[in-house]
Amino acid sequence: MDGTLVDSRALHWRSWQEALAAEGVSVTEREFLATFGQRNDRILGAWLGAGAAAERIARVGDAKEAAYRRLVAEEGLSPLAGAAEWVRRLAAGGWKQAVASSAPRLNVETVLEVIGLERWFGALVSAEDVRHGKPDPEVFLAAAQRLGVPPTRSVVVEDAEHGLEAARRGGMRAIAVGGVRGGDVSVGSLADLPPDAFERLVKP
Numbered sequence: 001m002d003g004t005l006v007d008s009r010a011l012h013w014r015s016w017q018e019a020l021a022a023e024g025v026s027v028t029e030r031e032f033l034a035t036f037g038q039r040n041d042r043i044l045g046a047w048l049g050a051g052a053a054a055e056r057i058a059r060v061g062d063a064k065e066a067a068y069r070r071l072v073a074e075e076g077l078s079p080l081a082g083a084a085e086w087v088r089r090l091a092a093g094g095w096k097q098a099v100a101s102s103a104p105r106l107n108v109e110t111v112l113e114v115i116g117l118e119r120w121f122g123a124l125v126s127a128e129d130v131r132h133g134k135p136d137p138e139v140f141l142a143a144a145q146r147l148g149v150p151p152t153r154s155v156v157v158e159d160a161e162h163g164l165e166a167a168r169r170g171g172m173r174a175i176a177v178g179g180v181r182g183g184d185v186s187v188g189s190l191a192d193l194p195p196d197a198f199e200r201l202v203k204p
Contacts, residue, residue, distance in 0.1 A: 082191030137170030
């Protein structure tokens with residue numbers, strides 16, 4: 001979702017700054033970007049130190065996500081180039097679609113509602129639904145299972161190396177967007193894909 005359907009990095013960065021400031025902790029934007037797309041427990045385990053209590057990690061993570069949802073509601077988000085068009089095109093073509101995200105479920109639901117695409121997704125898999133974050137493939141395998149689609153007939157759209165590695169480990173094909181390399185197809189944005197891009201990837 002983040003970096004594939006919407007460009008939410010600025011809002012995530014601001015919400016992390018707000019939550020960490022309350023704890024007297026600061027990180028650089030470069031450190032933040034290196035963790036984008038990972039689960040909060042993994043991120044905060046590094047930022048707060050090895051001895052950070054699970055309760056503190058959960059509290060800071062919850063504060064960050066609440067700040068993020070407030071910013072999304074107040075300032076809004078727009079789909080990335082080509083994202084809404086592809087979601088509707090795939091739905092019209094009979095493709096089953098899911099959001100498989102490391103974000104909390106409330107974040108996923110909030111973003112999809114704000115950008116008006118919630119109706120097109122048959123399944124949502126979020127941080128609460130899995131035990132292991134990317135690059136473990138659990139989140140993608142859970143999404144495929146909920147849609148009733150075999151991994152070998154699934155295409156993952158990702159903007160991060162951890163996500164692309166998760167797709168590979170799950171036996172799925174992958175489209176890399178946003179300039180990251182490592183997908184079966186790599187493009188600047190979904191708007192750059194040819195009309196048969198998804199079909200090509202799952203051809204027998």
